[in-house]
Amino acid sequence: MKQLTPAEESYLKVIYHISEGGKRSVSTNDISFKMKTKPASVSDMLRRLGEKEVIEYRKYYGVNITETGKKLALQTIRKHRLWEVFLVEKLRFSWDEVHEVADELEHIRSKLLIQRLDEYLGFPKFDPHGDPIPDEFGDVRARPRVALSDLEVNTTGQIVAVKDSSAAFLRYLDKVGAYIGARIKLLEKVEFDGSVEILVDNKKTIFMSKDVAGNVLVML
Amino acid sequence: MKQLTPAEESYLKVIYHISEGGKRSVSTNDISFKMKTKPASVSDMLRRLGEKEVIEYRKYYGVNITETGKKLALQTIRKHRLWEVFLVEKLRFSWDEVHEVADELEHIRSKLLIQRLDEYLGFPKFDPHGDPIPDEFGDVRARPRVALSDLEVNTTGQIVAVKDSSAAFLRYLDKVGAYIGARIKLLEKVEFDGSVEILVDNKKTIFMSKDVAGNVLVML
DNA sequence: TAACTTTTTTAGACAAATCAAAAAATAATT
DNA sequence: AATTATTTTTTGATTTGTCTAAAAAAGTTA
Incomplete structure (x- = not known):
């Protein structure tokens, strides 16, 4: 099995992420949007990835990632998240x-590097955003999660991840004090606009719009 | 001033190293050898590096690195050596x-990354081979050095670097116990073949061929 | 100096990754 | 169903980095 170039790895990672997000088949436009490249470039790349058999590519009908592709994508994700922990x-x-x-x-392609980095970091299971780090075989120990906006009133939980991890969003969360790991309790849910009121660490009460709460993942 | 691509950075680094090695003008063949690419590829790259004004390129007469080029090369060398310390x-x-x-x-292009890495490592001044790490402005604090083979009998010193840092050579040094930082004393010099007998850390006596000793740098 | 050797460059090709513009296929709408 | 709109692919170009083979320049030697 041939090696992937850095660009191919990036595309594959994006394809994996989109296809995990529930959708069955991943469209060219979705990929183009995430990769910030033009659809024409994506078509070209899909052909190449198809030839390398890491995706199943049917023209005009989007792509599905193969088992091989999934393994490779998870390797890249593992590396990405380990580096995030390091940083x-x-x-x-x-x-x-x-x-x-x-x-x-x-x-960076070095097996030893990733092994040692993993060890050096104390074999972390989650990255700084709370996303799980696959092991070297691509296995992920996933925890059950629910969006903060879907929580019932008076239930408690712990913030473990965010869906949208854009710079602006993360800054906002930090500012209001809703960090990863925070223990929270949902105090009230406003029917009108779907916004929520939560208690953080039994100390601070904060409000969140439905939009924000929908992007915060909580472990019960 | 335009940015350099990774490949351009690598070539420039090699050109810098060769030109520091005493020679005035660096030849296409020298570069080709170090880069493990064909001379034709080198010619092509030299044209590009010339256009970016990091080298002075006169066809058929080799290249000289410019001040701008030197600065950039030292940045790459700084990064390389900091990562070596980390590893x-x-x-x-x-x-x-x-x-x-x-x-x-x-x-990897991130100023913050290198600043933080430097800080994290405790602002090291030398890499694991004993070579000095340039500061962020490209300044190097160089120490006076001499090849072990040029040392006079009965003088003492400290091993601070190696010229040849090939895997085989480094393994050999490690094996005989001549590590970077070791305090040594030259006990005897064999006129016949130029080999030397040295005392390491006042404990162990070892022999070295002229060839090996010529590649070990000592600070007096 | 003339002939030979070595080094370097040029010319032409190729793969990777991108784009813009045009064409083709699919999807949506009237 | 026919037309319109959207999405996707194709075509042709460009840049980067590499190669082989051929040509040109420089260096060496008889």
């Missing part, structure tokens, strides 16, 4: 500063 | 395992 825990990067750099670091 | 000190890599990986890591 945040060791180099004091903030949540929203890690993405770009990790996108570059994830393509 | 050896934090991830327990051995001397001879760091090169390839550092050659990839050195191209």
